[in-house]
Amino acid sequence: MAWYDEAVFYHIYPLGLSGAPAQNEKGDIVHRLRDMEPWIDHIKEIGCNALYIGPLFESVGHGYETTDYRTLDRRLGDNGDLKHFVDACHEKGVKVIFDGVFNHTGRDFFAFQDLKENRENSRYKDWYCNVNFWGNNEYNDGFSYDNWGGYNLLVKLNQRNPEVKDYIYDVIRFWISEFDIDGIRLDAADVLDFDFMKGMRQVADGAKADFWLMGEVIHGDYSRWVNTDTLHSVTNYNLNKALWSGCNDHNFFEVAHTVKRLYDMGGGQYQNMKLYNFADNHDVERIVNRLQNKDHFEVVHTLMYTLPGVPSIYYGSEFGIEGKKERGSDASLRPCLDLADYADALEKNPYTILIARLGKFRQGSKALSYGEYRELLLTNRQYAYLRSYEGEDVIAAVNNDEEDVTISIPYSGSRESFTGLLSGETYEAEGGKIQLPLKACKSDILF
Secondary structure, eight states, rough: OGGGGOEEEEEEOOHTTTTTTTTOOOOOOOOOOTTTTTHHHHHHHHHHHEEEEEEEEEESSSSSSSEEEEEETTTTTHHHHHHHHHHHHHTOOOEEEEEOSSSETTTSSHHHHHHHHHHHTTTTGGGBBTTTTOOOTTTTOOOOOETTTTTEEEBBOTTTTTTHHHHHHHHHHHHHHHHHOOOOEETTGGSSSSSHHHHHHHHHHHHHHTTTEEEOOOOOOOOGTTTSBBBEBOOHHHHHHHHHHHHHHHEEEHHHHHHHHHHHHHTTTTGOOOOEEESOTTTSSOHHHHOOSSGGGHHHHHHHHSSSEEEETTTTTTGGGGOOOOBBBBGGGSSSOOOOGTTTTTHHHHHHHHHHOOOOOOOOOOHHHHHHEEEEEEOOEEEEEEOOOOOOOEEEEEEEESSHHHEEEEEOOOSEEEETTTTOEEEEEEEEEEEEOOOOEEEEEOO
16 A cells, blocks of 8 residues: 555646746746745645645746756746745645656757757757758748647657656656655656656656656556556546536436446456546636536535545635636636635635545545445436445445435445435435435435
């Protein structure tokens, strides 16, 4: 058992949260990361014990066009600020993982600058993929190259080059030795070279015990990435889509089918496919904007916290804030927030109260971290399942209908009664059934 097996994550996009300028003008260092330290207490208060933060390192704009892997972006502060921030997290019992942008660099990265200056004579010309000195691009470089996503701002690294591998592996060792981080989220892992990731796993395993590698993967068979040789986990975009569309379409069969598909990917063991579950993040619209009926917020998060996987909350969503992609921009998904504006959220904001209750319960439940999953009841509008581990039985039940219902949940375990986490009511297990009333667009967790 490792720390990440019982993790409840909070996700921060620091350039947005801190209100940093959209462009790095390479001026004076501004210590915005120091001002973010009060968020650590907030993270703990809402039941999270791990933080995914990034991108962090020097770049020209949104952070994913890295220019220096060893220096905190001057818009956030200096390396001393980052070390202090991670230390403060650890003192509060919060693990920390950084964003690792290793598929591509920015154009201001030293190797690309040397390539621009020396062209065919650059010792770094093989650091990048398919450099063509007969080509050109919109920057009028007089050569072309592979990029990520069609953006020449993001120059694709040649991950099969031994020098590139050694460079990135040394960066990982530096992050561990300098900042004592606990893991890395690999940006664009779905296009990273597999041998490159296998080498990274060996470096990580040798550098720090229980170091977690989690990759950004959108589609595909997740077991290609999640295995004993490559990564520990990937982003569960399959479940993310099912969570909101299953509510919008009143179709819990989509959620249950997705869980079954992930079970099959794991070779029949959910523990083999412990994925990073999320309702929203810095690249997709806020969950309250995805939902046609915002009352389904509770249902979505009950599912996310109780289904197999590692749950994560994206900063601000615990307050129910909105955010949509607008004219191709992600800016509204990555807003600047003042924690003081939400000082009473744990007493008055129903979204925050729910997230805190789910997070704290999740941390105290071995069944939700390690338990096998068994479907108990499934219709288009109601869904119940059991998570069981070493004598602990937890039953989650959700209702996406706009009407109140009472469901009859089959139960063959040893428990005679359960308490509803969200309702506070006691329910008897009689004759192999539990009669559970659920309000419209509500849920309960029986323990």
